[in-house]
């Protein structure tokens with residue numbers, strides 16, 4: 001039985017299952033070769049070419065497909081499998097850390113040369129938001145080599161490959177031996193880098209253990225306990241700045257950004273880069289209340305881990321989710337870390353391409 005409704009088409013499959021489908025969606029997604037660019041599989045049909053109150057002349061359903069004839073005589077055939085596939089929710093691929101979480105380790109040469117090893121590592125990265133690559137060369141700019149797997153380096157101001165060592169002229173607290181509270185880098189960009197690689201070239205200093213924190217898991221816990229404070233941190237914008245004599249980066253953004261489904265998409269948290277808010281604004285008092293509650297929770301959150309990053313090890317972190325930091329450096333042994341940035345879309349691309357290539 002087929003009953004045409006304005007803007008919707010109600011169908012019933014022969015097995016009794018029914019569905020209401022948007023008329024314009026159906027016209028827009030006709031899979032035929034006239035409506036697609038066959039060479040590229042892109043859409044060729046354009047929605048503006050039909051009227052808003054468009055409706056079919058004829059609709060037929062059998063076990064396998066829905067067939068629609070449109071007023072201009074065009075016929076569309078939609079396999080049931082195609083319609084069902086488009087109705088599947090997009091699965092989230094991340095999982096919050098457990099209390100005893102430690103990142104998975106993967107061998108550097110295996111990651112670069114063996115597709116199966118790389119696929120497993122990227123799956124762990126998408127799930128956990130972090131992996132550690134071990135046995136990497138202790139040579140400067142080794143991070144450039146990761147571009148064959150992680151996609152092109154996301155270049156930012158200051159340095160293409162950033163050097164982090166104790167430096168009295170350094171522009172960031174990371175260049176001192178002070179402890180670094182959990183943060184993500186470049187909160188001062190409107191789109192901060194979404195993947196960060198931290199390569200320890202040499203670590204002969206005592207102390208300075210690395211800390212990692214699952215920001216999204218911590219925010220989910222914070223949200224269920226303090227929904228109003230969570231909403232405040234989604235609403236009130238905060239200025240962030242990172243600069244030196246030659247560079248100036250600045251943006252204002254809320255600490256928590258949600259995707260259109262309401263899931264946390266970007267956590268921007270950097271004590272060192274945050275700038276004064278307007279002290280006269282009522283929003284500022286609200287913000288500080290929420291920011292204080294969150295920051296205290298982050299100190300004690302179960303969603304964190306700490307470990308020593310040795311020379312030849314590289315942390316790769318999904319930096320819109322995972323915050324990094326370090327404990328204070330206790331002795332002045334040589335310690336040299338390099339940072340480079342990549343983009344999460346490109347890392348996901350690697351997994352898709354490798355799956356395709358390896359069946």
Ligand SMILES: [Fe+2]
Nearest residue numbers: 174184185324
């Ligand atoms: Fe950092």
Ligand SMILES: [Zn+2]
Nearest residue numbers: 030032034035
């Ligand atoms: Zn068509």
